[in-house]
Amino acid sequence: xxxxxxxxxxxxxxxxxxxxxxxxxxxxxxxxxxxxxxxxxxxxxxxxxxxxxxxxxxxxxxxxxxxxxxxxxxxxxxxxxxxxxxxxxxxxxxxxxxxxxxxxxxxxxxxxxxxxxxxxxxxxxxxxxxxxxxxxxxxxxxxxxxxxxxxxxxxxxxxxxxxxxxxxxxxxxxxxxxxxxxxxxxxxxxxxxxxxxxxxxxxxxxxxxxxxxxxxxxxxxxxxxxxxxxxxxxxxxxxxxxxxxxxxxxxxxxxxxxxxxxxxxxx
Amino acid sequence: xxxxxxxxxxxxxxxxxxxxxxxxxxxxxxxxxxxxxxxxxxxxxxxxxxxxxxxxxxxxxxxxxxxxxxxxxxxxxxxxxxxxxxxxxxxxxxxxxxxxxxxxxxxxxxxxxxxxxxxxxxxxxxxxxxxxxxxxxxxxxxxxxxxxxxxxxxxxxxxxxxxxxxxxxxxxxxxxxxxxxxxxxxxxxxxxx
Numbered sequence: 330x331x332x333x334x335x336x337x338x339x340x341x342x343x344x345x346x347x348x349x350x351x352x353x354x355x356x357x358x359x360x361x362x363x364x365x366x367x368x369x370x371x372x373x374x375x376x377x378x379x380x381x382x383x384x385x386x387x388x389x390x391x392x393x394x395x396x397x398x399x400x401x402x403x404x405x406x407x408x409x410x411x412x413x414x415x416x417x418x419x420x421x422x423x424x425x426x427x428x429x430x431x432x433x434x435x436x437x438x439x440x441x442x443x444x445x446x447x448x449x450x451x452x453x454x455x456x457x458x459x460x461x462x463x464x465x466x467x468x469x470x471x472x473x474x475x476x477x478x479x480x481x482x483x484x485x486x487x488x489x490x491x492x493x494x495x496x497x498x499x500x501x502x503x504x505x506x507x508x509x510x511x512x513x514x515x516x517x518x519x520x521x522x523x524x525x526x527x528x529x530x531x532x533x534x535x536x537x538x539x540x541x542x543x544x545x546x547x548x549x550x551x552x553x554x555x556x557x558x559x560x561x562x563x564x565x566x567x568x569x570x571x572x573x574x575x576x577x578x579x580x581x582x583x584x585x586x587x588x589x590x591x592x593x594x595x596x
Numbered sequence: 597x598x599x600x601x602x603x604x605x606x607x608x609x610x611x612x613x614x615x616x617x618x619x620x621x622x623x624x625x626x627x628x629x630x631x632x633x634x635x636x637x638x639x640x641x642x643x644x645x646x647x648x649x650x651x652x653x654x655x656x657x658x659x660x661x662x663x664x665x666x667x668x669x670x671x672x673x674x675x676x677x678x679x680x681x682x683x684x685x686x687x688x689x690x691x692x693x694x695x696x697x698x699x700x701x702x703x704x705x706x707x708x709x710x711x712x713x714x715x716x717x718x719x720x721x722x723x724x725x726x727x728x729x730x731x732x733x734x735x736x737x738x739x740x741x742x743x744x745x746x747x748x749x750x751x752x753x754x755x756x757x758x759x760x761x762x763x764x765x766x767x768x769x770x771x772x773x774x775x776x777x778x779x780x781x782x783x784x785x786x787x788x789x
Contacts, residue, residue, distance in 0.1 A: 339780075488742070
């Protein structure tokens with residue numbers, strides 16, 4: 330049996346460092362460590378190994394972690410959906426079909442449907458099995474309200490700059506983070522100006538959104554056509570610049586329908 | 597769930613861009629709070645044991661949905677920290693086996709296993725300067741450890757007690773202590789060389 334006078338084994342030193350010794354033995358070990366340089370140095374070495382491991386472990390893995398907000402939002406949506414499903418299942422089971430209950434049930438179903446839509450139109454989260462990319466056809470107004478720079482109509486119409494500037498990679502990353510897009514998914518999106526610089530749009534995160542490359546109907550090509558149309562209208566003096574900016578930023582699809590007088594994108 | 601104020605509230609919520617959920621229940625709030633505390637730790641553990649990032653994210657989601665159901669059914673609240681690690685571990689083992697099978701079938705998966713990302717990740721230039729040989733040595737030693745020993749180390753690095761590690765990996769307390777001692781001894785020997 331070890332006593333307070335006998336040296337501690339490496340195993341015991343590790344247990345002591347981790348606070349895992351039985352209480353009686355812990356007291357003996359502590360009093361031995363107070364007296365014994367050899368054991369104290371050895372314990373320090375073990376702690377050094379632990380420190381090195383933890384630094385390497387964290388240093389390698391932390392940069393791989395995705396931003397937490399996106400995953401939290403997805404979890405909340407899934408829990409809400411699960412709760413709503415259970416509530417409606419319970420209600421069905423009880424078969425209490427008073428008019429109020431019916432109304433509530435319809436409300437719950439509507440909510441689940443809307444939630445599904447919201448989750449669907451918000452960028453999805455990467456899933457390896459069936460990695461699917463959700464088409465984003467319009468920006469989230471709270472994240473991308475649209476921002477114009479202080480540029481006059483004359484400056485815009487004189488400018489020969491390329492229509493769309495390239496968005497810096499750092500800013501693109503922030504846009505993806507904001508929309509909760511992570512992992513391999515960014516490749517499926519193009520960070521686009523809501524108000525194009527050719528219409529005075531600013532290089533501001535509030536003016537950028539991830540437009541999905543896979544949207545079948547209301548895609549980037551259609552929006553480009555609208556941008557050209559508005560630029561021409563503004564420069565021909567047929568449309569006020571502020572109106573063009575407001576229309577494209579509030580609902581670009583509605584603006585397309587309005588300025589092309591059509592309900593479908595033109596071929 | 598749908599109390600009397602929920603319905604009039606609904607229209608307002610739907611019209612607001614943020615409104616993606618009804619007022620969260622206390623249970624939902626509790627699970628989300630736990631998620632905030634634990635998600636990085638769980639993900640790191642999963643990555644260190646060879647799960648790719650995307651799978652890791654999915655597993656963490658599954659774990660917390662399972663936790664929500666577990667608590668909703670009024671099951672035990674004892675040591676939820678160990679519980680979530682245990683569920684994540686079990687899911688990752690299942691997933692890892694599936695990935696391994698896929699790997700055998702598919703030559704090009706286009707994604708390196710996270711094990712490699714733990715070990716071979718290119719450090720950024722500053723890290724590279726600071727990147728001492730001892731860190732590289734330590735990575736090599738870690739890679740060469742038996743899987744069980746690596747898991748023990750990672751769980752300990754995530755703050756689990758020996759008892760919790762034993763519960764997650766289904767090992768005795770003594771076996772956990774031996775595993776950790778053995779790994780640290782190997783690190784120490786590598787340092788001395």
